[in-house]
Amino acid sequence: MSALDRLRREPSIQALPNRWRAVYVEQDAEPDGIAPVCSDDDHEDGDGSVYDCCPEPVIEVPDPHLAEYLAALLNADRGEGR
């Protein structure tokens, strides 16, 4: 079993949200973090900001491309069918 397979079975990892997005934590020019998708009715789908309504964890990722990539990786790994 690979290290990734072992981690996927960890209860603390399985408890993490399934849908992630790149977000704007400190500035709004480019994404600088990732966070779970917010399900609040007043939070519009395309709004990448982080508000009080948004679930934790918000993770700062200083590289905008890495933030997009990490969110896409998490969504692919934890997506529908798992």
Ligand SMILES: [Zn+2]
């Ligand atoms: Zn929100």
